[in-house]
Structure formats: structure tokens, C-alpha cells
Amino acid sequence: DPEECAQEFGAGVPTVKDILAALQRPGRDPREDLPRPKLRQDVTHLEDLKEGMILEGTVRNIVDFGAFIDIGVKNDGLVHISQISDKYIKHPIEVLSVGDIVKVRVLSIDQERERVSLSMRDIQGEVIPSL
Template sequence: IKAADLIGNREKIKQIKPTAYTTEQFGLPTILDILAELEKPGRDPRGEFQTATFAEGINEISDLQTGMILEGVVSNVANFGAFVDIGVHQDGLVHISALSNKFVQDPREVVKAGDVVKVKVLEVDAARKRIALTMRLDDEPSTQTKRSDRPSENNRRGDNRSAKPQREKPIGNTAMADAFAKLKK
């Protein structure tokens, strides 16, 4: 009997004695599983697989614009947020504070790798290959995306000996500042 003749043919499958096919390598449970699969061919025991539909025409980081709403797949989850593949060869980061409108202790409570999510582009820094995203679709993109106002490396460490005194520059609203402003209302 050929295997092709057995597929879906319950009568022929019931005539097979599974013990006749057991070996040291393939035990009775394995043979019974094989026979059960021959009865119901094409049945896939896995859950339904969902994939993201990447936006057409958005293939490179340069194609992104702030405010775009895109579909993506969570590629990794870290303590500080989730990385989402939006189809531009560079994953974007959804910071833990932008995963939900509620407080999130652990990003794994909200998303897991493989989840299909909708995100909004908050900021694109093509030079540094960084994409800031939010899952709170009502968030507004930052109006100031310039990063040159950051303190120098020496000032970050609190070492002001070699740094020249600088005038304080007004800092524009960032996505985080906007989020805090909404919470205060």
C-alpha cells in the first residue's frame, strides 16, 4: 500500500496494525499520531497566523513622516519598551510610556513578540537610524525633533571642569513633556 492511497481513506487506515510498524526509533505513540494525521490530511494544529500589512510606498526610513499611522509586528520586547518592525529595514521603538494610556509596569503585560500592532510615527532621526513610535494613536508628534540641544558628554556625567558655561536654552515640548502635560489636566 502506498502512502498516497492511505491519505483520507479511513477504511484502509483502520486495517493497518500499528504494532507491526513500531521500531526502536518510532514507538507506538508516534505511529498512532501518523495514522491519525493520514485520516485528516491538511489539518494544521497551529493557531491562525496573523501578519502585518506594511504600507505601500514605505520602504525606507526616508519614506517615513511624523504623524503616519502604520501597522507593524512587535519584533522584541525590552524593559523600556517594544521594538516594532514597520517594513523599513529599521525597527522603531515604542517607549514603555507610549504603549498604553494606562501605567505600564512591564511592557510584556501589553505586547509580546509577534503581535501585530498599529503605531503612529512620533519622530524620525534618519542620521542615527532611530524611529520613535507610539501605540497611543491620539498622541501628537513632537514639534521639535532637534537633538543638538542635548548636553555635551562631559555635562552628562556632571563633570563641568572642561565645559564652558552655557546660557540656558528654552527646551521645546517633547513627546514625553506633552504626555505629562495631558496627565496634569
């Protein structure tokens, strides 16, 4: 009974119902319910990226120093914490969640180390080129 479980574990009834529903569908990936980013068809490899390019991507992981964004190439790009917001934030989780779809600008590409530096600052009004 969800009400009994909620009381026993000190959780809300809706939360318990959500947990029970999720347990009835094992192996289901919750990301399937999230909207998909509009990945550019002309950007599939690291070599396709150019500095200044505006892309849309999905937040894949959040760490103390920034967030990793899937932009459609082999390796995720990194948005350093200083490049996430125009305002000071203590931790990326203040403004981002895993699964968020965000606009990013390519700051730099290190082909040798296969790393991409991204920024989310000053791009709210930017238009992503048609796919």
C-alpha cells in the same frame, strides 16, 4: 508516552504533546502561523516615513524600556514604555507579546542615527491609509 513525561516533569499533558509535536518539525519557524501585518507599499525606506503617519507593524522584541516594532523599513521602530498604553504599565510584556500586530504612530525620525520613535497611544480608532 506523553502522560508519563508530563508526570515526570510536572507539566500538563497538552504542553508535553505540543513540545513533542514541535520536536518532530525541526527548523520550522513558528512565525509562519502568525497573521502578517499590512505593510504599506509606499513605506519601504526610512526616508518614506513622516511624523504623524499611522502604520501597522509586528512586535519583534520586548525589553524593559519598550518594544521594537517591524514597520517595513530597514530598522525596527521603538515604542517607549510610556507610549505603549494610556494606562500605567510596569513592563511592556503586560500588554504586548512578540508577534503581535499593532497600530503605531510615527513620533519622530532620526535620519542620522537611523532611529524611529513610535507611539501606540490614542490611535485605536485611527484608520490606516489604504495600501
